[in-house]
Amino acid sequence: MSEYYRLIRHSGNKDLFRVVEMSVAALVSGHPFHIQAEGLRGTGKTTIMRAARELLPPIMRIKNCLYNCDPARPHCPIHRHLSQAEIEALGVEQVPRPFLEISQVAKIGTVVGSIDLAKLTDSANAQAALLPGTIPQAHRGIIFIDEVNRLADTAPELADALLDVMGTRPGRVQIEETGLPVVELPVTVCIWAAANPDEDPGPLSRIRKQLADRFDVTVSMGRPDTEQAVINILAGNNSSELPVSVIRQLPVNLDKIAVSLELRQLLGKLYVTYNLESLRTVAAMETAACLAALLTGKAVAGLDELVQVAPLVLAHRVSAETIAAIMEYLNGLLYGQAPETLPVKGTATQLAKQAVSHWGAIKAALKIRLAALLQNQFQLPSSGEGSCDNRGGQGRAQFIDPLHTKIIAPPKPAIPLSRLPDEQLVTKEIKSHG
Structure with missing residues (x-):
């Protein structure tokens, strides 16, 4: 294995x-x-x-081509102008499909391409030529x-x-x-x-x-x-x-997978309703759904495949709340429980106004509820000398109303430590010798 x-x-x-x-x-x-x-x-x-x-x-490529030219569609500066007869004369070869890496310390010349120093320093036949980097060679x-x-x-x-x-x-x-x-x-x-x-x-x-x-x-x-x-x-x-x-x-390649009309209409609806920034989002959803169908042997990509791949396409593009809303709708469609229209995603200002409005309603409801509780369970004294009295035949407690209570201040304000005389900062305990 x-x-x-x-x-x-x-x-x-x-x-x-x-x-x-x-x-x-x-x-x-x-x-x-x-x-x-x-x-x-x-x-x-x-x-x-x-x-x-x-x-x-x-892959099959033109023999020794560093750019991995497909013999049927040569693209590199060396081979793209050759006829099929000239390509056959050069020969073709089968090589492993490229799997190359770009490291953290890579330079732009090694990644894209630069001057071929080996040809430039060839004493027998020096010539200026380009050496393809990682990207062209891949x-x-x-x-x-x-x-x-x-x-x-x-x-x-x-x-x-x-x-x-x-x-x-x-x-x-x-x-x-x-x-x-x-x-x-x-x-x-x-x-x-x-x-x-x-x-x-x-x-x-x-x-x-x-x-x-x-x-x-x-x-x-x-x-x-x-x-x-x-x-x-x-x-x-x-x-x-x-x-x-x-x-x-x-059995077939990606080009043979059909896309249902339902899927394309749904992608258009998601793009417009949720203000998806990039068209690459819905294009990637369609491609991913087709690939999911291909790997499972289906000929047509539809809603089932979209539900499988949508979270992977959306993960790095939209917020978690938007993903949750979209997936709730798609799963509802899949199981026949979705509303007729998608919920419209509001702007930040609209959401903020809604939050303020909801909080205002909550506060108003709490105020009414608290007033009712005070009226039914608490008896506030009418005088400014309110007291707490648990006596009474009904066992009802009386609480002081802070708005009608006199506050008696200390006789004189406290003195900050920085203003105390030195002799008052340290005290000595006098022991008696009896």
């Missing part, structure tokens, strides 16, 4: 396993699907994502970034490069070096990322919201919730073995 399927699945990590497989299925179909895992350190986010490289089927594969929130905080230039890669499908990368022509390349790559949002500098959605929005889904990684799950992890014992080739044996 492969390392990926040897990993233990429990309630805290099952969503990550699922979205990893969804992303791989999307990539195989030629559609990048970007995923992020957030959670406490030591819960296995990085382990699962790195092990998932075993799921990646190989074409048709995956780039993994650990602690992406720290990267976005400390290396804004790398975050800007990721914005270009993730902003469109396919993405794009631009390589610039002094004295050389600018090279712009299309890049089809899935970005996988992990982060510990409880540590500085915080979650990605607060550090670089524009970058966070480009992730299709965000998974909240949880801890194992049972003793047996911990025991299985320590023992490396996985009782739920799955076939390694589950992704490779998919």
Whole structure:
């Protein structure tokens, strides 16, 4: 059994396993699907994502192409102008699908591309040429970034490069070096990322919201919730073995999954009603629903799939209250209990006015209730010399009315310690010798 399927699945990590497989299925179909895992350190986010490289089927590329050119659709500056006959003359080869990483200390030149120093310093045939970086070399594969929130905080230039890669499908990368022509390349790559949002500098959605929005889904990684799950992890014992080739044996690709009219109408309603900021939100919901249908063998994505993936798409984009309201409505539709119209999400000012109005009503009700209690149970004296008297045939207590009670002050004000004479600050006890 492969390392990926040897990993233990429990309630805290099952969503990550699922979205990893969804992303791989999307990539195989030629559609990048970007995923992020957030959670406490030591819960296995990085382990699962790195092990998932075993799921990646190989690719065919033009022989020795550093850009992983597809022989049917060459895109790099070296091969994109070649005819099919010229490509056949160069030859093709099967290689592992790329799985590369961007570290915290990476430089923009190593990530995007820079001058090829080996060719530049070749004494026999020196020439100025570009060497593709991590992003161009990961074409048709995956780039993994650990602690992406720290990267976005400390290396804004790398975050800007990721914005270009993730902003469109396919993405794009631009390589610039002094004295050389600018090279712009299309890049089809899935970005996988992990982060510990409880540590500085915080979650990605607060550090670089524009970058966070480009992730299709965000998974909240949880801890194992049972003793047996911990025991299985320590023992490396996985009782739920799955076939390694589950992704490779998919009968159809993502393009073959249909989207129901009901689903698209519902996505439009959610977008307008809840003032969702980005169209990427509903686009990611549709793609994720199609991937959920693909992995379960369905031909059409509908409401059932949307209910499964909506929380993962919304997690890093809207508030918890909005997610709860949307999921309550979707589950109501699924089980035939939803109202005809969605509840309209009010503005902050409207919500504040409503809160003030509700509190005013509560205070008014409390005032009436307290007045009734005072009238029925307490008898306030009419004179200014009110007293507390528990005597009386009815056993009714009498309380002093503070508004009609004279306050007798001390005979003279207290003297601050700083103004007391020295001899009064220390006292001596005189002992008698009798």
